[in-house]
Amino acid sequence: MAAAVGGWERVSFEELPRALHQPVGEAQAEREAAASGYESIRAVEREAEAILLAAREAARQIEREAEQEGRAKGRQDAMDEARRRLEPLEASLREACRQVAAARQAVIMNTETELVDLAVTVAERVLRSELGACRDAASQFVRTALEVAGSRKVIAIRVNPGDYESLAEHRGELLGSHEAARLIPDPAISSWGCVVELETGLVDARLESQLQEAARLLGRDEMS
Template identity: 35%
Template sequence: MDQIDPFTQTSRTKPYSFPDLKRSTGEGPGKGPTRSNAFQRQFSASLNDGNRFGQPKEVCSPPWGSVDLSKNRGPEDDQHPDSEAYREIIDRLIQQNEQQLKAAYAKGREEGLKLGLEQGRGEGIDIGKREGILQGRAEGEERIKPLAGAFQEALNQLAVLRKIALYEARAEAVKLAFFIAERILGVHLRLHPDAMQHLVEKACVMATPSRILRVKLHPDAVEYYQNHPSLLSLPEDVDIIPDPAIAYGGCVLETDTGEIDASLESQLQVLLEALKRELELSRHADSAESLIGMHVDG
């Protein structure tokens, strides 16, 4: 409020004066009523209950420091009778504000760390699972590779052995077939001696153009043809000689150039050897093909 200076007749501003807290609270002298305003009640409650916010005693230090208001105070503030009381109120308010800020900072930091830890743990678990699956798959493939190679090699060898066994079985089957055929034909010739006529005539054709000197037959066959001379047509100068070493149904011709074995057993043996050679060539061809396939697969 402006006042007139009686000496200078000029107006001057009345300096601000702090209210008397002791008087307003009824503790000091004065005639004013004992009452408190809203400002005093608020700060009196704050001063009487310094820890009413339930702040922890130990909190982490925030990145700011305490506010020092002493730099903003002038000499006239220290000379006022109530300046000490106001200073105490302001200091306590600042201290409470700092405690609240520290508590809020600590709580926010704790919640942030907890949230970050949970998120990091979840992401770490997912990443760990994916990496574990990939690593397990790679290790499994590395372990299986030698086993797969050995298994494939065993299969290839088994295939080769199977083919060898198959060809050996075929050879044995051919031998057995010829043996059975020889026995069947021998029995047939004994039951039908006249069938030997075709064997002897065929042998004579094979001897051409050599000159036939004599014909060797089994003794039983010679006896049969002597009893039935019309069944065997030979030149008159050809002798028929019995030979026990020749099987029944066999025939050996002696010519001026050598001997011709036209016996049934010999003919079957020739066929058997021919079939054996064919089987052997086929087996070697398949074995070479199998080895080439194994080399390509390896």
């Protein structure tokens, strides 16, 4: 399915050729990035545990002192004194916990963003490598875009100048019922991709648009 943005339509990432597999080395890089992020989270959690242990020990020490003082001047007075001494510690502990929670959330968000960025970067590298070895990659992009256009009238198809000649040679077979549409070389279009101009909008089938859509679906827009 195509994702509509204003008068534009982006070809769904799933509609691109699927015969693409991630190299083992790049998958390992993703796993290492994830492990690094999770280790950062554990470091924050260990800090929180240390703060809690210190607070508990301080509270026990105050209780011991209060109990000793209670024998001399009465238990109630001793407990009041203990509470007074605990108040600043409780405030500090609450603030420390708030900071730890905020830091943990920041680590999670940063890790997720980095992993999405890494996934998109790896996907782009793999796609460009695979597409570079595919002789009819540009034709596949055009066919996919025309399938999205459906029965709507196609005015023009803008393609990369490097792909124009090979596409023009098979124009009739490629365009089919849209043969009246103009095939236009456009330096603004990256290799293999195309933008189809319709009477009612555009179909964007450029590679970079598909990667942006993939990043959006993975949630990078929400995290940034």
